[in-house]
Amino acid sequence: MLDKNMELVFLTVVISLGCVALLLFLQWKNLQGPPCIRGWIPWIGAGFEFGKAPLEFIEKARIKYGPIFTVFAMGIRMTFVTEEEGINVFLKSKEVNFELAVQNPVYRTASIPKNIFLALHEKLYITMKGKLGTTNLRQFTGQLTEELHEQLDHLGTHGTMDLNNLVRHLLYPVSVNMLFKKGLFPTNKRKTMEFYQNFEAYDEGFEHGSQMPEFLLRNWSKSKSWLLAFFEKNIPDIKAYKSEKDNSMTLMQALLDIIEIETNEKSPNYGLLLLWASLSNAVPVAFWTLGFVLSHPSIHRTIMEGISSVFGTAGKDKIKVSEDDLKKLPLIKWCILETIRLRAPGAITRKVLKPVKILNYTVPSGDLLMLSPFWLHRNPKYFPEPELFKPERWKKANLEKHAFLDSFMAFGSGKYQCPGRWLALLEIEICIILFFYYYDCSLLDPLPKQSSLHLLGVQQPEGQCQIEYKRRK
Numbered sequence: 001m002l003d004k005n006m007e008l009v010f011l012t013v014v015i016s017l018g019c020v021a022l023l024l025f026l027q028w029k030n031l032q033g034p035p036c037i038r039g040w041i042p043w044i045g046a047g048f049e050f051g052k053a054p055l056e057f058i059e060k061a062r063i064k065y066g067p068i069f070t071v072f073a074m075g076i077r078m079t080f081v082t083e084e085e086g087i088n089v090f091l092k093s094k095e096v097n098f099e100l101a102v103q104n105p106v107y108r109t110a111s112i113p114k115n116i117f118l119a120l121h122e123k124l125y126i127t128m129k130g131k132l133g134t135t136n137l138r139q140f141t142g143q144l145t146e147e148l149h150e151q152l153d154h155l156g157t158h159g160t161m162d163l164n165n166l167v168r169h170l171l172y173p174v175s176v177n178m179l180f181k182k183g184l185f186p187t188n189k190r191k192t193m194e195f196y197q198n199f200e201a202y203d204e205g206f207e208h209g210s211q212m213p214e215f216l217l218r219n220w221s222k223s224k225s226w227l228l229a230f231f232e233k234n235i236p237d238i239k240a241y242k243s244e245k246d247n248s249m250t251l252m253q254a255l256l257d258i259i260e261i262e263t264n265e266k267s268p269n270y271g272l273l274l275l276w277a278s279l280s281n282a283v284p285v286a287f288w289t290l291g292f293v294l295s296h297p298s299i300h301r302t303i304m305e306g307i308s309s310v311f312g313t314a315g316k317d318k319i320k321v322s323e324d325d326l327k328k329l330p331l332i333k334w335c336i337l338e339t340i341r342l343r344a345p346g347a348i349t350r351k352v353l354k355p356v357k358i359l360n361y362t363v364p365s366g367d368l369l370m371l372s373p374f375w376l377h378r379n380p381k382y383f384p385e386p387e388l389f390k391p392e393r394w395k396k397a398n399l400e401k402h403a404f405l406d407s408f409m410a411f412g413s414g415k416y417q418c419p420g421r422w423l424a425l426l427e428i429e430i431c432i433i434l435f436f437y438y439y440d441c442s443l444l445d446p447l448p449k450q451s452s453l454h455l456l457g458v459q460q461p462e463g464q465c466q467i468e469y470k471r472r473k
């Protein structure tokens with residue numbers, strides 16, 4: 001009998017201890033951060049491996065470590081979320097913050113100190129959101145058409161050119177003249193070349209420039225200084241500019257008003273930021289869209305039929321594009337959105353202010369929470385047959401009500417979603433319509449691969465792609 005009692009007590013003690021151990025284990029696991037890839041070099045961590053091909057690195061890490069993992073590189077902890085629970089925290093939690101996540105890259109790339117950036121950001125953002133919002137967009141349609149006509153005239157009657165270069169020659173002057181001041185983009189050949197060279201070098205080095213001290217990037221630093229000097233010289237003219245048509249201010253003029261009232265400092269630096277934001281994604285997206293359409297003959301044909309049915313025989317007249325015309329050509333917008341889905345930015349980021357729980361892990365404060373639109377858009381759960389260029393999937397989106405497809409995150413999300421998204425779509429739509437209306441064209445090369453180097457912005461082509469174009473009679 002005594003033996004039986006002893007046995008019972010022993011069993012109860014073992015079970016209780018087991019429960020306590022399990023509880024402690026679970027609690028310990030809860031306090032644990034996600035699996036961390038840190039390499040073996042102090043501070044640099046996994047920096048070299050990650051920097052070589054960040055997008056591939058992220059996907060390999062997801063397969064190996066699961067839906068949430070941390071990468072330690074160049075002194076920074078980046079915690080990537082890839083599934084629902086983590087994405088919800090990224091999008092909705094009050095404990096994660098946009099401004100504090102981007103303040104450091106803004107300082108490195110445009111030399112705007114933290115205190116000025118944080119003091120101005122909200123006011124500048126509200127102004128951009130208003131000026132570039134859907135209700136204000138009509139104002140840009142005429143200006144875009146006019147500017148694009150001017151740039152298309154410079155293409156001449158026929159030629160062969162790298163498609164990316166062609167798009168740059170159209171969209172750099174159009175964006176600069178529209179957002180800053182009409183006529184600001186240089187027209188003199190030497191100055192134009194200088195502008196192209198310096199902006200391209202700045203854009204190419206932007207990713208490294210956002211992470212490394214400037215003295216390590218001599219050429220990039222030179223281009224940055226050239227662009228800052230360009231704005232320094234032109235700010236007085238931008239301020240004094242008055243539109244001949246109406247009294248409307250350009251976007252940069254509206255931003256300058258705020259900057260001057262609040263600090264009166266760093267105007268050229270904000271000019272540089274706006275320049276980069278307006279060109280760095282829109283230009284490659286226009287390139288890829290033209291490339292995808294031209295390499296899908298049936299889509300190209302349908303688009304041409306649409307253009308002729310709205311504007312008459314292609315190439316005949318000098319056409320104006322209106323909002324109503326655009327509504328009759330939905331396939332063009334679907335092609336642009338499908339392109340953006342496939343070439344989306346590598347990652348968007350938020351700073352963790354207080355520890356947040358995701359799955360069984362606790363992500364500590366100070367981490368950068370990272371979400372990859374590029375990989376999210378390749379999840380077949382959200383986009384069936386994700387690798388295929390299928391513009392018709394956008395039929396389901398309520399674009400009339402300005403809603404994209406669920407899980408489309410190329411313009412970011414939440415409070416500080418890209419304020420230029422509607423302008424970008426409009427600009428690329430009109431560019432495609434006018435180019436196809438006036439020019440008969442075909443690709444001479446296969447579409448290049450995308451380089452998987454871009455975490456901050458959309459993906460760039462890895463090589464050249466020649467296009468042959470001929471003005472229609």
Ligand code: HEM
Binds near residue numbers: 274412413418
């Ligand atoms: C297809 C083209 C574009 C893409 C894919 C794109 C994408 C993005 C993304 C992902 C963000 C970060 C949002 C977030 O973290 O939630 C952003 C921010 C921003 N974008 Fe765009 N963008 C494009 C075109 C433009 C254009 C044409 C402009 C200007 C006219 C512009 C101006 C900005 C600005 C100023 C911000 C920073 C907003 C802030 O400081 O809060 N973007 N964009």
